[in-house]
Amino acid sequence: MTCSIEINSRIIGLLNPVYIIAELSANHNQNFDQAVQLIKAAKEAGADAIKLQTYTPDTITIDCGNKYFRIGKGSIWESRNLYELYMEAYTPWEWQPKLKEIANDLGMDLFSTPFDKTAVDFLEKMGVPAYKIASFELVDIPLIKYVAKTGKPMIISTGMASLAEIDEAVTAAREAGCKELALLKCTSDYPADPAEMNLRTILHMTEAFGLPVGLSDHTLGITAAIAAVSLGASIVEKHFTLSRSISGPDSAFSLEPHEFKAMVEAIRTVEKALGTVHYGVSEREARSRVFRRSLFVVKDMKAGEPFTEENVRSIRPGYGLHTRDLDEVVGREAGYDIERGTPLTWDLVVRRNIVL
Structure with missing residues (x-):
């Protein structure tokens, strides 16, 4: 086990700068120019990395209209058919190499969440520096093993997962060859209620697995992300949109550029304030x-x-x-x-x- 991972020569873990990821998800609204604007805005807001999602409706579900494929009550996507939702939300694969080039030219990493083996193969050809496993796929052990065999760093989100399920996923990744692994505390509700975030779990996960732990944050606002950093989060992932007034599947719980920038600035201040264990007189004291x-x-x-x-x-x-x-x-x-x-x-x- 290691308490740090490395993505494109960037060390991520305790006592290193927090790695801040802007999740584009569906906020491009199937418009390539809007996706490019999102990447440029994320750079200006201080993001270290852009994350995409690599799937098509057919690689993540099937086109079926029965009750099992409709989203239940209480969700912002209530009553929607899964296949139709993913048809609206997916990022065209032909965009992704171009978006990676744009992000890299701006000095940002770009990687993605694959949802099946074909997506992994595609992303390998793209040359992504790392992989993210979504919370809902934490129980897809064959997918985790397939990603692990690439030898790239993996970040696994743990929304809804029991301690035993996380252990199973971590073990599968390790046994399949993953040497650099990080976990994200996550509450898989959209938007998430701060009362259900249980951020102290970050401390326990760090101790239990000996891995870097961060936060995939779906709450409204930036408070939870800042609090997570004070508890040792070494990665923060937030959904990013140009404006919540632009309708889209994820826009309601995404940060606008000025909010993302405020979060980044606060995180940078917090990580400086955390410092190291120190007693006595500081230089300025x-x-x-x-x-x-x-x-x-x-x-x-x-x-x-x-x-x-x-x-x-x-x-x-x-x-x-x-x-x-x-x-x-x-x-x-x-x-x-x-x-x-x-x-x-x-x-x-x-x-x-x-x-x-």
């Missing part, structure tokens, strides 16, 4: 150290006058004796006249007489 408390004479004193808690106090700033010395000072005498506001030092204090 050093100038503030002087404002700590110390012992000061707070009333004018004559030589021979005893120090008391009325004329010596622990106050800011920090030029005097340490506050722990207060009990040792009280009761002794001043060796000199001392002006109010003088930091107390041992040379101002008469040593105690030692009685033999």
